[in-house]
Amino acid sequence: MGYVSGLRGISSGQGYSSDVPMNLDPVDGRPVEMVLDLERLARERADGAWYDPSRRDMWRFGGLMALDITDPADAAHIVPLGEGCTPxxxxxxxxxxxxxxxxxxxxxxxxxxxxxxxxxTQSFKDRGMAMVVAQARRLGLSRLAVPTQGNAGDSLVRYGIAGGLSVVVAMPPDTPSPILGNVAAAAHMHPGQVVLELAGPTIREAGALLKAQYLEHGWFSVATFQEPGxxxxxxxxxxxxxxxxxxxxxxxxxxxxxxxxxxxxxxxxxxxxxxxxxxxxxxxxxxxxxxxxxxxxxxxxxxxxxxxxxxxxxxxxxxxxxxxxxxxxxxxxxxxxxxxxxxxxxxxxxxxxxxxxxxxxxxxxxxxxxxxxxxxxxxxxxxxxxxxxxxxxxxxxxxxxxxxxxxxxxxxxxxxx
Amino acid sequence: MGYVSGLRGISSGQGYSSDVPMNLDPVDGRPVEMVLDLERLARERADGAWYDPSRRDMWRFGGLMALDITDPADAAHIVPLGEGCTPxxxxxxxxxxxxxxxxxxxxxxxxxxxxxxxxxTQSFKDRGMAMVVAQARRLGLSRLAVPTQGNAGDSLVRYGIAGGLSVVVAMPPDTPSPILGNVAAAAHMHPGQVVLELAGPTIREAGALLKAQYLEHGWFSVATFQEPGxxxxxxxxxxxxxxxxxxxxxxxxxxxxxxxxxxxxxxxxxxxxxxxxxxxxxxxxxxxxxxxxxxxxxxxxxxxxxxxxxxxxxxxxxxxxxxxxxxxxxxxxxxxxxxxxxxxxxxxxxxxxxxxxxxxxxxxxxxxxxxxxxxxxxxxxxxxxxxxxxxxxxxxxxxxxxxxxxxxxxxxxxxxx
CATH class of the missing domain: 3.40.50.1100 (Rossmann fold)
Incomplete structure (x- = not known):
């Protein structure tokens, strides 16, 4: 199952399991990050085969990604849509x-x-959301929520649909119309699976809506740094x-x-x-x-x-x-x-x-x-x-x-x- | 009140009042058009003052428009947003x-x-919808419905909001996202006043939805040629x-x-x-x-x-x-x-x-x-x-x-x- 050995508080250094969903570090309210066992990677993949440059997406970094697409168990969670490998x-x-x-x-x-x-979805958010959806699938999380000013929501929707997860996206109503339209159309095409909530005027109100109406009912927040690394x-x-x-x-x-x-x-x-x-x-x-x-x-x-x-x-x-x-x-x-x-x-x-x-x-x-x-x-x-x-x-x-x-x-x- | 003398079936020639809302010509199911009393216009505005080229929108054709912006009673119905006078x-x-x-x-x-x-809204639909909303205001119609593949809906929403009318727009979910996003955002910003219904795959299903859920409950159709000219x-x-x-x-x-x-x-x-x-x-x-x-x-x-x-x-x-x-x-x-x-x-x-x-x-x-x-x-x-x-x-x-x-x-x- 790849080379992730656990989670660690970025500031506290406190260790946590990467197999249990969590948000911020309970020690200090700061983000956590994933820890890779690089010694094991170096030992087991000494031939350098953890990296496959012929693969034209971000998963070509195989063993160095938090899910290793060359490992069948990990690969089952990943939903590759071409992300990364940008010019x-x-x-x-x-x-x-x-x-x-x-x-x-x-x-x-x-x-x-x-x-x-x-x-x-034409933004760097796809790199993050591809990993978010893969990790959520690994942990059996089926309902994800994100407040966004735009691209992160569009991206989460794209990967959520492809990965069979439910997603709720909360965004201000003045989000640029191409993004808003993408999410609104997806919400219609996938009723129940994709939910668009408009709340504003800023992302702050969008986040508050999610907290009140979704997070307390079992939806998992994948807002920036709320997901575990x-x-x-x-x-x-x-x-x-x-x-x-x-x-x-x-x-x-x-x-x-x-x-x-x-x-x-x-x-x-x-x-x-x-x-x-x-x-x-x-x-x-x-x-x-x-x-x-x-x-x-x-x-x-x-x-x-x-x-x-x-x-x-x-x-x-x-x-x-x-x-x-x-x-x-x-x-x-x-x-x-x-x-x-x-x-x-x-x-x-x-x-x-x-x-x-x-x-x-x-x-x-x-x-x-x-x-x-x-x-x-x-x-x-x-x-x-x-x-x-x-x-x-x-x-x-x-x-x-x-x-x-x-x-x-x-x-x-x-x-x- | 301008120079409109009534409505006329385009094919039947049958005359109708322009002061009563109607859709297609009951004689033959074909469109009706507005009739202007051009003799009276020529007689009363012989100085050519019906036309004001210094005005930089379509209403500069004053007396030759179906509502004359130089007439205070007509002008009260018009919501000018700059339409027309294009390069x-x-x-x-x-x-x-x-x-x-x-x-x-x-x-x-x-x-x-x-x-x-x-x-x-960057399309010729604005010329039509500017007139639609003005005429609806003249007749006291407060709820308008349109099925659309895009621009007509965006346009009706813009004029409807500006003119204080309620509008429902039904469009296929694969409508280009900038248009869909405009309407979705407006629907959120003006809850109850602007309604977006997604129905597809074609405009036909969008029209059927409006018929079943709106037109039979008092909403007036301003679909192409359903409005009276x-x-x-x-x-x-x-x-x-x-x-x-x-x-x-x-x-x-x-x-x-x-x-x-x-x-x-x-x-x-x-x-x-x-x-x-x-x-x-x-x-x-x-x-x-x-x-x-x-x-x-x-x-x-x-x-x-x-x-x-x-x-x-x-x-x-x-x-x-x-x-x-x-x-x-x-x-x-x-x-x-x-x-x-x-x-x-x-x-x-x-x-x-x-x-x-x-x-x-x-x-x-x-x-x-x-x-x-x-x-x-x-x-x-x-x-x-x-x-x-x-x-x-x-x-x-x-x-x-x-x-x-x-x-x-x-x-x-x-x-x-």
Whole structure:
């Protein structure tokens, strides 16, 4: 059954069974993560066969995933829909990158689905939700609930239907209509199995509705970090993909810097965990990319805490950003994001809304590549990152574009002239 | 109270009061239309003041609209949201137009809303629904129902909310998610006032649901032609706009040909009525544009009836087209479309799905102008129209693009590389 040996409180270090559903660590109310027995993995799979690069989805990291698709017992829980294995686009021609001599690329999580090599609902949330649904099936959980501002709900619905689970998605009524429409249509096509609850104005009210009407009646919350480390394990595949050998090569390696649009931060925790595990396996050394977490000045709890040297965020307020995924005023995983950023020699930086919009429009005009506003926020941060010496000439810099602009229409229509 | 003198059966000629709600003509089950007292209009507004070109919506045709916004009693019923007054784009550079020497332009009904000069829900349906809601308010009807494959429902919801009416929209669950999401969000934001019913797989089942659960309980159907000529009166403004004088000019004139993507045909009836009324006012002569109705070979009831010389369509079957608005297998107004097309010296022509897709992709690549697949179908028909002598070098040809590609995402995503 794969190499998971248990759960561990991220902050407390307290161990728990991974076979019993739980939410936050009862010791300190902080998230838990899954622990893999890497020594056993190294011992049993010394031939390196835990990794199958010919498989074109995130499950090709077989034994290093929290469920090993090469193990028939694990594979029975997994519902592969093509998630992961997303393209790394060459952005060396980006004007700022060219002027500064950066080897810039964009990891594009928002590509339209084409079977494999793209996320089925066009966002990085699919990595997490694919793992969530697989783990829920492993534990016999049949009813999952998530509050969301969009993509996470669309993703959970897709995997829930495919995996035969019931899901309830609570979202604000001003969620962009393509996402809302996907979930509403699924709710109609799968009555009883998929439930859409609209509650607002923010995700906070959506969460309160779930708590009152569902969680107390046996539905399991898979809100960010409420599930026991599952979404981290899914997002981990993003870090593994950034490290894996180029075709024909055998050396695992990391970029010099990762520019990441950070909301709740699951992806930061996932990537960091991936690299720690690769180091434990002896595949990379102790060096890490500088983690450069980008937020909007319209919602910047991490940036404020980072600049003030604090260990955790306090709830931010702000008008909110067109980079919808960054509208996260607080998060139980933020303390860990701050630890990671500092350990990496990185930073949390804020970009102005006007700069996000301008960069988004510019990229749209030049590429029509449907890059999302979160990815655009990262590109808009480049001048600041260069000026502050956080990325330098000759360095390999990866921007993560977490989703497609397509999902946010018509809310961002005016930026797509 | 404007210049409407009553209703008239389009085929029977039977007169009815326009102050009593009705559906189809009880004489023959065919549509009715509104009749304007143009002699009185000419007499009372001999100064031409019935028309206010400085007003940037369809209501600038004041006295020639079925409700006259310059009359305070009528104006109280109208809920103007900027509908109509859409741009006529120069398409002389289109490769087929250039090669054939056509003065081609595209009347773009799908432009993003910008207050005025665009339809608020990005489709020509807004012209009809703006009139529907105004007329319903005039008659004190408070509950409207429509079965739809998409845009008509989005539009009715927008005007219904603005006008304080209750609306129920029934649509198939595979309606493109931006439209479904708009309506679902509105239903949540306005509980009781906006109701979304999903029924499918086709609009037929949606209509049956409305009939069984709503129409028999006092809701008024504003399905195409079920309302008493109101949508024709709204769409009439499209014909008036094609005829109105250029800025600085005073002469009304018509193009040589209008290429129109035809589903139910309300727009054809509306444009034709507009021109008849302009002729009655002495503003144009008896010449008319050739009406060139475009359908997909995947759903072509009008083309079949036209080619076979029949007076009406019979229900077509077919796989359906990506030009969603053309998925209309039969229509009570089709007999009149055929009359108009023949009277104009025009034709009904079918284009292949592959040609629609290719033209849509080509236009998208070149302009990124969000033209809809219905508009693309018309452009794809040009080679055939030229070959058949239906449009000729030097002629002024207008293609009507009835809506935005944006509303159909992600269903047409693969065509937008």
């Amino acid at each position: 790394l686009l060459d952005y060396a021609d980006h004007p700022v990158a060219r002027a500064a001599g950066l080897a810039l690329s964009v990891k594009d999580e928002g590509r339209p689905h084409a079977g494999f090599g793209a996320n089925p 599952w979404r981290i394990e899914g997002k981990k595949s993003l870090g593994l993909e950034l490290a894996e050998p180029a075709p024909g090569d055998t050396r695992w390696s990391l970029p010099d810097a990762v520019v990441y649009p950070t909301g709740g931060g699951t992806g930061v925790l996932g990537m960091w965990k991936a690299w720690d595990e690769l180091e434990a396996l002896g595949l990379i050394d102790a060096r890490r990319p500088r983690m450069l977490c980008v937020q909007s000045s319209a919602m910047a709890p991490l940036v404020r805490a980072f600049d003030e040297g604090r260990e955790d965020t306090t709830a931010a307020s702000g008008p909110g950003t067109i980079a919808f995924g960054l509208n996260v005023p607080a998060g139980v995983g933020h303390f860990r994001v701050l630890q990671i950023v500092r350990a990496s020699g990185g930073a949390c930086v804020a970009v102005e809304e006007g700069d996000i919009a301008a960069e988004f429009s510019r990229v749209w005009q030049q590429t029509h590549g449907w890059i999302g506003p979160e990815g655009a926020a990262c590109l808009a941060a480049l001048p600041q990152l260069i000026e502050r010496g956080l990325v330098k000439a000759g360095e390999r810099v990866v921007v993560v574009n977490t989703g497609s602009a397509e999902k946010y229409l018509p809310a961002i229509r005016d930026l797509m002239p | 006529l784009l120069d398409y002389a550079d289109h490769p087929v137009a250039r090669a054939a020497g056509l003065a081609l332009s595209v009347k773009d009904e799908g432009r993003p809303h910008a207050g005025f000069g665009a339809n608020p 109101w949508r024709i009166e709204g769409k009439k403004s499209l014909g008036l706009e094609l005829a109105e004088p250029a800025p600085g000019d005073t002469r009304w004139s018509l193009p040589d040909a209008v290429v129109y993507p035809t589903g139910g045909g309300t727009g054809v009836l509306g444009m034709w009525k507009a021109w008849d009324e302009l002729e009655a006012l002495g503003l144009i002569d008896a010449r008319r544009p050739r009406m060139l109705c475009v359908q997909s070979s995947a759903m072509a009831p009008l083309v079949r009836a036209f080619d076979e010389g029949r007076e009406d369509t019979t229900a077509a079957s077919g796989p359906g087209t990506i030009a969603f608005g053309l998925n209309v297998p039969a229509g009570v107004g089709h007999f009149r479309v055929l009359q108009i097309v023949r009277a104009s010296g025009g034709a009904c022509v079918a284009v292949e799905e592959g040609d629609i897709a290719a033209e849509f992709s080509r236009v998208w690549q070149q302009t990124h102008g969000w033209i809809g697949p219905e508009g693309a179908a018309c452009l794809a028909a040009l080679p055939q129209l030229i070959e058949r002598g239906l449009v000729k070098a030097g002629e002024r040809v207008v293609v009507v693009n009835t809506g935005s590609a944006e509303k159909y995402l992600p269903a047409i995503r693969d065509l937008m590389p």
